[in-house]
C-alpha cells in the first residue's frame with residue numbers, strides 16, 4: 225500500500241463522510257472547543273461525565289479528513305471509559321502516530337488505522353485535535369484549546 | 373553573463389529552469405512541481421553564487437572600515453540600493469530603505485509615520501483582502517493612538533467595491549494601505565485610481581507590493597504611491613531582506629524606527645543628531661549579504677523583463693483556470709477580472725489540508741491554509757483554501773501534473 229493509501233484508509237474515509245456521535249449533546253456537563261489556527265480546524269467536544277466515567281460523548285465542527293475521522297473514532301473509543309482510561313488511550317495513540325515503536329497495541333484496537341499518520345508529521349496535529357480537546361474537557365478548563 | 377533579452381521576446385522557460393537548482397530535484401519519487409511561489413520563490417544560481425561569493429571572499433562590515441574589503445562591501449551594498457531604486461522607478465536611491473521584508477516595512481510606516489501624528493478618531497483605511505501583515509500593524513497603531521482601522525469590503529469575485537471604498541475615504545482618513553495584489557485571491561487592485569482618489573484628499577498611500585514586485589512591472593513614480601513595500605524572498609532573492617520605498621520628503625520628516633549605530637551622525641550623551649535618509653532607518657549592521665543577493669535577484673528578473681514575465685505568467689493563469697474550471701466540484705476563491713497567476717480553490721469532497729498532503733505525495737507543492745488572510749477566508753465562508761501560485765519557471769506540463777493530482781484527490785475522496 226502506498227503511503228497515501230496507508231494514510232487515507234477506508235475506515236478513515238468512512239468516518240470522514242459519516243462521522244459518528246456527530247451532534248450536540250443535550251445531557252452534556254462538560255464542553256470544550258478545540259482549534260487549530262494553522263488550518264482552521266475547529267471542533268466542539270461534549271461530555272456527559274459522571275463519577276469519573278464518560279457516560280456519553282459527542283462532537284461537532286469542521287476540519288480535514290484526518291481531524292474529523294480521528295475525533296469521530298475517539299468518541300467511539302472512549303465512551304464508557306473512565307477519565308484515566310481515556311487519558312491512557314490518548315497517550316498510547318499519541319505514541320503510535322508520532323512513530324514511537326513501543327505502544328500498547330491492545331489498547332489501541334481499531335485506532336490502529338491512524339498509524340499511517342506517523343509518516344506525515346505535519347498531520348499529527350490534525351489527528352490529535354479532538355484528543356487534545358477531550359483532554360482539556362476532562363480537566364475541566366472552560367477555555368478553547370489550541371494546537372499552537 | 374550577458375543575457376540580453378528583448379522584453380517582447382518570449383521567455384525560454386526550458387533554459388530558465390536550468391538557472392534554478394531547486395527545480396531539478398525529485399520529491400517523493402516525482403519531479404518537483406513547485407507551485408507555492410506566493411509563499412516564497414526559488415532562487416536562481418546567480419543569487420546563490422552572489423551570497424556564496426560575499427561570504428567566501430568579500431565579507432566585511434560597511435560604512436565603517438577603511439580597509440579594502442570594507443570598501444568593496446560598501447560599494448556592493450550601495451550599488452544594490454541603486455539597482456532596487458531603478459527597479460522600482462524611484463527618483464533617488466536614498467528613497468529605498470532596507471528592511472527584513474514587507475512585514476517590517478509596514479510596521480516601520482505605522483510606527484514612524486503614523487504613531488507620532490495620528491490622533492483619536494483618525495482613520496486608517498485598508499481593504500478586506502489584506503495579508504495579516506497589513507492589518508495587525510495598523511491595529512497596534514490604532515490601540516496606541518486611538519485611531520480606527522476602517523475596512524473597504526470586497527465583492528464575490530474578490531474585487532474591491534469601488535463605491536464602498538470611496539465612501540470610506542474621507543476627511544478622517546490619515547493613510548490608505550492596501551495590497552497591490554492579494555496573495556489569497558490573486559486580485560490586482562487598481563492602485564493608480566486609488567492613489568489618485570486618496571491624493572485628491574491629501575491622503576498618503578502605502579502599497580503592499582509583496583505579490584506585485586515579482587510579477588508585474590512596478591513604477592512608483594508613475595503610480596505615485598507614497599510608500600511601497602516588498603520582500604526579497606518572493607522576488608527570487610534571499611530571505612530576511614526586503615525594501616521600503618518612501619517619497620524622500622515623507623521619509624525625511626519621519627523619526628527613526630529603531631536606534632543604534634549607523635542611524636546617527638553624532639552622539640553625545642546630551643544629544644544625538646540623526647543621520648540622513650536612508651541611514652536614519654537602518655540602525656545596526658544590516659543584512660549585507662541579503663542586500664547584495666537581492667541586487668542580484670533584481671538583475672536577474674530585470675534581464676528576463678517584467679513585461680515578458682507578466683505575459684507568460686498570464687498565459688499560465690489562463691491555462692490553469694481553464695483546466696481547473698473543468699474539474700467537477702472545484703470552486704475558485706478569487707475570480708477577479710484583473711488577476712495575477714494565483715489559483716485559490718476548494719473542493720466539495722476534500723479539505724484543503726488533505727488536498728495539500730495528497731498533492732505533495734505526487735511531488736506537487738501547493739499551499740493549504742488561510743494564507744495569513746483569515747478575514748478573506750471568513751468573507752468567502754471557507755476555513756481554508758488550496759492555493760497554486762505560479763512563477764515564470766512554471767510550465768503548462770506542471771499545471772497538468774497539478775490537475776492529475778487533483779483527480780487523484782477526488783478518487784480517494786469520491
Ligand SMILES: Cc1ncc(COP(=O)(O)O)c(C=O)c1O
Nearest residue numbers: 473474475503505551555582603
Ligand atoms: C500580500 C502580502 N503582504 C505581505 C506579506 C508578508 O511578507 P513577509 O512575510 O515577507 O514580510 C506577504 C507574504 O506572504 C504577502 O503575500
